[in-house]
Amino acid sequence: MLNEPELRAILTTWGVIKLDIVRDGLVRCRLPRLQEIPKDTFAVLEAGSDVYSCYVRQLLEGGTPALPPLGRLDGTAFQKKVWNGLLNIPRGETRSYRDIAEAIGNARSVRAVANACGRNPAPLFIPCHRVIRTDGSLGGFSSGPAWKRLLLAVEQLNC
DNA sequence: TGCAGTCTCGGCT
DNA sequence: AGCCGAGACTGCA
Numbered sequence: 403m404l405n406e407p408e409l410r411a412i413l414t415t416w417g418v419i420k421l422d423i424v425r426d427g428l429v430r431c432r433l434p435r436l437q438e439i440p441k442d443t444f445a446v447l448e449a450g451s452d453v454y455s456c457y458v459r460q461l462l463e464g465g466t467p468a469l470p471p472l473g474r475l476d477g478t479a480f481q482k483k484v485w486n487g488l489l490n491i492p493r494g495e496t497r498s499y500r501d502i503a504e505a506i507g508n509a510r511s512v513r514a515v516a517n518a519c520g521r522n523p524a525p526l527f528i529p530c531h532r533v534i535r536t537d538g539s540l541g542g543f544s545s546g547p548a549w550k551r552l553l554l555a556v557e558q559l560n561c
Numbered sequence: 562t563g564c565a566g567t568c569t570c571g572g573c574t
Numbered sequence: 575a576g577c578c579g580a581g582a583c584t585g586c587a
Contacts (some may be wrong), residue, residue, distance in 0.1 A: 480569065499583055503568095512583045514568040520582050521570090535583070542582025550582090 411459050413448040416440050416548070419526075421454050427471030428454050431524040436546035444552055458526055462552075464559035466493060475523050484518035491532045494557045498536040520544050526553070 407429060408421040410517070412501040417434030446462055449455040460467035475485065483506050490505075491497050497505075503512045519530040525545065531553040535541045543550035 478570075503583090508568080510566085510584095511568050511579065513566090514570085514583095516582045517569060517580095518582095530582085533582080538583085540582090544582070547582095 404456060405532065407512035410450055410452065410455055412446065412450070412455055414462070415442040415445045416552075419458060421458070423454060424473045428527055429473040429475060431458075432528050433545040433549055435544075436548045438468045438546075439551075462556060465504060465557045469527065472524065472527060475528075477518075477521065477523070480514065481518040484515055484530050485522060485530075488519070488522070488528050488530055488533065491529055493529075496534050496554070498530045499524060499533055500536050501542065502533060518540070519548060525549070529553075532557075 405424070407424050410423065412419040413422070413556070416436065419427060419431040419434070420430075422430035422432075440477040446459050448489055449459045457467045457470050469489075475482070477485065484502060487505050489504050499512045499515050500509065502511050502519075503515045506515070515533075519533055520542065522528050522530040522544070525531065525543075531543065531550045533541065540547055
């Protein structure tokens, strides 16, 4: 790929969220890794007015923004199948790792599905936070469980 | 709580 | 190409 991705940053009380955008759309979303729950209550401090930044801001403030275009996400065929499956989970709902595994055709690949979720290149845009364990506990989150809890909480707001 | 079963991926021969 | 270890899981003892 010759041209550099365009970078956008969103400032929040929990750190800076970085977006990588190419011609076709968003290809990466990076959240600061949080080991523990921050003391500050979450808030967006500063965000651009482009569709991607607006999406993030609205999502994090409890809104229901339309998903902006995603670019070519690199991953294996299996990972893409999983990520695609995640896009079908409606906002405000959750699925178990097992549900996803069944949806993509093999109920036994739960562990593999979890791996694919962990390699989601664009959390917030691909809603891997809506995937939890069958027993109802949260499960993991690559950038830290605080984000997962926050995301599920804000999505409960207007449903 | 612990553990075996199951599938994918990445790193190493 | 094949082996091996590890992982955001699950169900059963």
